[in-house]
Amino acid sequence: MNMQFRPGAAPDAPGSIKTAIADCDIHPARKGGLKDLYPWMAKRWHEHLEIYGKHPYQGMMEGPPYPKAQPNASRRDAYPPEGGQQGSSLSFMQQQHLDPNNVALGILCPLQTGQGIRNQDLSAALATAVNEWQIAEWTSKDSRLKGSIVVANEDGPAAAAEIRKWAGNKNFVQVLLLSRNVEPLGQRRYWPIYDAAAEAGLPVGIHAFGFGGNPITASGWPSYYIEEMVGHSQCQQTALASLVLEGVFERHPGLKMVMIEAGFGWAPSLSWRLDKSWERMRSEVPHVKRPPSEYIRDHIYWTTQPMEDPESRQHLFDVIDWVGWDKLLFATDYPHWDFDDPSRVLPPGVSDGNRQAFYLDNARKLYGIA
Amino acid sequence: MSKPIAGGVDCDLHPAVPHLTSLLPYMNDYWRDQVTTRGMVDLVSQSYPANSPITSRPDWRPSRGKPGSNLLDMQKQALDPFKVAYGICNPLYGVQMVFSEDMADAFCRALNDWLVKEWLDKDARLRGSIVIPAQSIEKAVAEIERCAADPRFVQVLMLVMGDMPLGKRAYWPIYAAAEKHGLPIGVHAGSNYHNPPTSVGWGSYHIEDYVAQATAFQTQLTSLIVEGVFARHPRLKMVMLESGFTWLPSYLWRLHKFWRGIRMETPWVDRAPLEIVRSNIRFSLQPVDAPPDPETLNRLFDHMQSDELLLFSTDYPHWQFDGDSALPEGISDDLVRKIMIDNPHATYPRLKQLAPV
Numbered sequence: 001m002n003m004q005f006r007p008g009a010a011p012d013a014p015g016s017i018k019t020a021i022a023d024c025d026i027h028p029a030r031k032g033g034l035k036d037l038y039p040w041m042a043k044r045w046h047e048h049l050e051i052y053g054k055h056p057y058q059g060m061m062e063g064p065p066y067p068k069a070q071p072n073a074s075r076r077d078a079y080p081p082e083g084g085q086q087g088s089s090l091s092f093m094q095q096q097h098l099d100p101n102n103v104a105l106g107i108l109c110p111l112q113t114g115q116g117i118r119n120q121d122l123s124a125a126l127a128t129a130v131n132e133w134q135i136a137e138w139t140s141k142d143s144r145l146k147g148s149i150v151v152a153n154e155d156g157p158a159a160a161a162e163i164r165k166w167a168g169n170k171n172f173v174q175v176l177l178l179s180r181n182v183e184p185l186g187q188r189r190y191w192p193i194y195d196a197a198a199e200a201g202l203p204v205g206i207h208a209f210g211f212g213g214n215p216i217t218a219s220g221w222p223s224y225y226i227e228e229m230v231g232h233s234q235c236q237q238t239a240l241a242s243l244v245l246e247g248v249f250e251r252h253p254g255l256k257m258v259m260i261e262a263g264f265g266w267a268p269s270l271s272w273r274l275d276k277s278w279e280r281m282r283s284e285v286p287h288v289k290r291p292p293s294e295y296i297r298d299h300i301y302w303t304t305q306p307m308e309d310p311e312s313r314q315h316l317f318d319v320i321d322w323v324g325w326d327k328l329l330f331a332t333d334y335p336h337w338d339f340d341d342p343s344r345v346l347p348p349g350v351s352d353g354n355r356q357a358f359y360l361d362n363a364r365k366l367y368g369i370a
Numbered sequence: 371m372s373k374p375i376a377g378g379v380d381c382d383l384h385p386a387v388p389h390l391t392s393l394l395p396y397m398n399d400y401w402r403d404q405v406t407t408r409g410m411v412d413l414v415s416q417s418y419p420a421n422s423p424i425t426s427r428p429d430w431r432p433s434r435g436k437p438g439s440n441l442l443d444m445q446k447q448a449l450d451p452f453k454v455a456y457g458i459c460n461p462l463y464g465v466q467m468v469f470s471e472d473m474a475d476a477f478c479r480a481l482n483d484w485l486v487k488e489w490l491d492k493d494a495r496l497r498g499s500i501v502i503p504a505q506s507i508e509k510a511v512a513e514i515e516r517c518a519a520d521p522r523f524v525q526v527l528m529l530v531m532g533d534m535p536l537g538k539r540a541y542w543p544i545y546a547a548a549e550k551h552g553l554p555i556g557v558h559a560g561s562n563y564h565n566p567p568t569s570v571g572w573g574s575y576h577i578e579d580y581v582a583q584a585t586a587f588q589t590q591l592t593s594l595i596v597e598g599v600f601a602r603h604p605r606l607k608m609v610m611l612e613s614g615f616t617w618l619p620s621y622l623w624r625l626h627k628f629w630r631g632i633r634m635e636t637p638w639v640d641r642a643p644l645e646i647v648r649s650n651i652r653f654s655l656q657p658v659d660a661p662p663d664p665e666t667l668n669r670l671f672d673h674m675q676s677d678e679l680l681l682f683s684t685d686y687p688h689w690q691f692d693g694d695s696a697l698p699e700g701i702s703d704d705l706v707r708k709i710m711i712d713n714p715h716a717t718y719p720r721l722k723q724l725a726p727v
Binding site: 280283 | 423426482519527530531533535536537566567568569571572573574577580582585588589590593614620621625626628629631634637647661669672673
């Protein structure tokens with residue numbers, strides 16, 4: 001995990017990745033906090049933020065409800081030399097990650113953007129600013145990087161308008177949601193987001209995390225950070241089940257979604273359970289026309305970090321066979337502490353074709369990058 | 371097809387309480403009066419709507435009354451055909467759903483006494499689980515102590531979705547009492563609906579709630595392991611009932627990976643999660659959440675890295691399989707014997723406290 005990076009990795013250091021890769025989960029941070037976004041926000045929101053803050057669906061204003069294991073949940077070696085939070089310097093990101101790891105395509109997934117806050121007008125204003133900031137500070141300065149359209153996730157119409165505003169803009173390759181919202185993601189309040197994404201031909205990335213006010217277990221709030229970290233995979237499973245069972249993929253046969261940073265090892269078991277339950281209770285959900293596993297197989301991509309890590313290599317290959325080599329998108333989660341090193345993620349015994357698909361080709365195809 | 375063998379243990383049978391009024395003989399005057407004066411209705415949990423397909427196999431559905439409410443049916447449909455030596459009764463009745471701990475306590479006591487009189491006394495193969503008012507630790511412990519005097523109670527029963535994660539320290543006196551009496555804690559699918567039934571809120575459909583049970587079991591295992599329940603109570607067994615089990619390997623890969631990364635947060639977790647599961651956690655067989663091809667299932671058994679985790683169950687009268695295929699296709703005779711006999715006996719030491727029937 002976070003112990004495995006190579007200190008001071010330089011482009012020609014031993015172990016550097018020679019073949020190009022796509023990194024489908026990079027987290028750009030802001031140097032100066034929310035103030036970095038002020039150039040793209042009306043003055044009333046500057047004042048509002050300074051008086052009332054973000055007003056999230058949780059008690060803590062300054063940080064996460066469960067303290068992370070490292071400052072900003074990020075690698076201790078990822079502080080930029082010029083100062084600021086890990087992930088806030090493009091030049092250091094290039095030097096530490098993009099260049100040595102030969103990243104040909106990097107997908108930005110900004111967090112702490114104003115998704116999952118209670119004031120919907122503020123959420124929309126922050127989303128717009130974050131999108132402008134991605135272009136101004138990142139994608140316009142390094143053509144390897146592509147942005148994700150951040151939206152006011154609880155306000156369907158506002159979110160759809162933001163997506164339509166950016167549709168066709170080559171700086172963006174997906175719409176970004178988080179897994180934990182006020183309601184499960186298949187609910188109709190979120191349908192305008194899927195309608196607009198489908199119309200724009202953009203995949204919807206669903207990144208683990210988020211704040212919707214619901215306890216992270218169905219028995220209330222647990223005690224530890226590790227429970228939140230492991231629990232994201234349960235949230236993701238339930239969000240995906242909701243999308244399938246509400247008929248979102250029946251409504252949008254061309255829509256693709258990416259499950260980001262929530263694992264993929266659980267996908268076969270969830271699919272089997274969904275299929276078995278659907279066989280019994282399909283009369284309750286007549287709008288779900290096909291076995292749920294088929295929608296998952298046809299519509300869902302999975303980023304790989306944190307990589308499934310069984311003791312036996314064969315167990316990993318079994319699971320990937322069930323999920324599909326054509327559906328995995330390599331990701332590092334840079335600069336976060338549980339970074340996956342591209343040179344160590346896949347064990348030996350993978351064909352060149354599957355390796356190429358895993359590291360680069362699947363992402364290029366999905367995101368339409370030649 | 372894998373054939374059940376005689377002399378096994380069915381670890382998940384659901385005798386149904388016909389109606390709240392069926393418990394009146396087991397309540398004191400105050401609670402009898404409460405039930406009648408206030409016009410209380412039957413405590414029907416929405417976990418298993420009476421007419422839902424999953425609630426009863428079509429050929430097990432009685433012409434009237436709730437599925438599972440008749441002993442003769444259970445004998446004819448489950449105990450006799452699968453030739454079990456023991457059947458463990460896990461009553462699922464809405465007694466844990468009420469919000470008053472006094473009411474929950476009175477109803478749990480009545481339910482446990484009803485189980486003894488209406489079921490355990492009438493068929494020597496039957497064993498029971500102690501249903502506890504988990505909202506009150508003190509009352510729950512008292513109920514365990516009261517019922518443990520009867521050796522036919524072999525387990526304590528809790529729901530997988532309750533007020534708090536099950537590893538929380540507040541619950542530990544319950545685990546101490548259970549361990550002392552050689553009672554495993556059975557954690558059964560279902561919610562008391564004091565929290566939303568999924569970790570991302572309320573879904574629209576019953577099928578969502580049912581699918582989400584598996585994720586609730588996952589979060590509970592995390593809680594139990596990282597809070598250190600099994601470091602404090604190494605002899606305590608917990609049985610995940612109607613949980614599914616095909617999710618276990620990949621779930622443990624993730625937990626193990628994060629435990630390695632941030633074990634400084636919970637330093638009392640002194641063994642790898644997989645080792646803790648192997649020594650302390652068991653799973654009932656049904657529902658088998660796997661495709662019906664033996665090759666995939668056997669690969670999954672390999673992923674589980676143990677043949678000691680599964681306990682035979684029919685989940686009677688719920689509809690999990692058809693005909694007599696309670697065991698999935700293509701498993702070895704050796705594994706059948708372990709699932710049906712060896713593993714349950716290793717889990718439930720109190721089964722042996724009475725002469726075998």
